[in-house]
Amino acid sequence: MNENNQSRDVFDAIADPTRRQLIRLLSEAEELPLHELTAQFEMGRTAVSKHLAVLKEAGLVLDRRVGRETRFRLNASPLREIQDWVAFYSKFWSENLVRLSRLLEEEEEEPNGGLE
Amino acid sequence: MNENNQSRDVFDAIADPTRRQLIRLLSEAEELPLHELTAQFEMGRTAVSKHLAVLKEAGLVLDRRVGRETRFRLNASPLREIQDWVAFYSKFWSENLVRLSRLLEEEEEEPNGGLE
DNA sequence: ATTATAAGACACCGTATGGTGTCGTGTCAA
DNA sequence: TTGACACGACACCATACGGTGTCTTATAAT
Numbered sequence: 001m002n003e004n005n006q007s008r009d010v011f012d013a014i015a016d017p018t019r020r021q022l023i024r025l026l027s028e029a030e031e032l033p034l035h036e037l038t039a040q041f042e043m044g045r046t047a048v049s050k051h052l053a054v055l056k057e058a059g060l061v062l063d064r065r066v067g068r069e070t071r072f073r074l075n076a077s078p079l080r081e082i083q084d085w086v087a088f089y090s091k092f093w094s095e096n097l098v099r100l101s102r103l104l105e106e107e108e109e110e111p112n113g114g115l116e
Numbered sequence: 117m118n119e120n121n122q123s124r125d126v127f128d129a130i131a132d133p134t135r136r137q138l139i140r141l142l143s144e145a146e147e148l149p150l151h152e153l154t155a156q157f158e159m160g161r162t163a164v165s166k167h168l169a170v171l172k173e174a175g176l177v178l179d180r181r182v183g184r185e186t187r188f189r190l191n192a193s194p195l196r197e198i199q200d201w202v203a204f205y206s207k208f209w210s211e212n213l214v215r216l217s218r219l220l221e222e223e224e225e226e227p228n229g230g231l232e
Numbered sequence: 233a234t235t236a237t238a239a240g241a242c243a244c245c246g247t248a249t250g251g252t253g254t255c256g257t258g259t260c261a262a
Numbered sequence: 263t264t265g266a267c268a269c270g271a272c273a274c275c276a277t278a279c280g281g282t283g284t285c286t287t288a289t290a291a292t
Contacts, residue, residue: 009133044283079205079208093196163252183260185259
C-alpha cells in the first residue's frame with residue numbers, strides 16, 4: 001500500500017541503456033514531453049514511448065498529458081532498492097574490508113580464538 | 117587494460133533474479149561448484165550454467181576447475197559501476213534535497229526573483 | 233475550416249533470452 | 263575396469279524484447 005506502483009522489476013527497468021539515458025535526460029530537465037525525448041535518440045517515437053512505459057511500470061517515471069503532449073518526469077525513489085542491494089555487496093570489493101569481515105566470521109565460528 | 121574483462125553490461129547481468137540469487141549464494145560461500153549451485157534452483161544444470169556464464173562475461177564471477185567440478189567465486193568489484201550510477205541519482209529521492217535543488221535552479225534561471 | 237503536430241493503439245518482425253534435453257568426455261570411487 | 267558423477271557443448275524451442283510502420287484521434291496553429 002505504498003506510493004510506488006511498480007508492477008515491474010526496477011533492476012530490469014534500468015538494464016537497458018536507452019532507459020538509463022532517459023532517466024539521465026529526465027534528471028536534467030524536471031519535465032519533458034515525448035517528442036522532445038525522442039529527438040535525443042536515433043530510434044522512432046514508438047520505441048521511446050515503449051521504454052518510457054517500462055520505466056513507468058517500474059515507478060521510475062510519472063507522466064501527465066498537457067495539451068497534445070505527454071510530459072514525463074523522473075521519480076528516482078525506486079532506485080533506492082538498487083542502492084540498498086548494491087550496498088550489501090560493497091564490502092566485497094574492498095580488500096581490507098574483506099579481510100576484516102573474514103576475521104569477524106572466524107571469531108564467530110571459533111570463539112576460543114583458534115587462529116591458525 | 118584493467119583487471120575487469122567485462123564483455124557484457126553489468127546492469128544487464130544483474131537484471132535477472134536468478135543471477136542475483138547466484139551472486140547472493142556466492143557471497144555467502146566463498147567458492148561453490150556448479151552442481152551445488154544448481155541444487156538451490158528449480159531449473160536444470162544447463163540453465164544455471166548459462167546464467168553463470170553471463171555473470172562471468174560481466175566480470176562478476178570467476179571460475180576454476182577442480183577435479184571434475186567447476187567452482188565459482190564472486191568478484192563483486194564490477195558492481196561499483198552500479199553504485200556509482202545510482203549514487204548520482206540519490207539526490208533525487210530526498211524531498212528536502214529536491215526542494216533545495218529546485219530553489220537553486222529557480223535562482224539560476226530567474227536571478228531577478230520573479231516568482232509567479 | 234483546414235492543416236500540422238503529438239501521441240496512443242496496434243500489427244508486425246527479427247533476434248535475444250531463458251529454459252529444455254541429449255551426447256560426449258574427463259574424473260573419482262568401488 | 264567398470265560405473266557414477268560433474269560438466270561442456272550442442273541442438274532445440276517458446277516467448278520476451280526492441281525495434282519498425284500505419285492508422286486514428288485530440289489538440290494547436292493559421
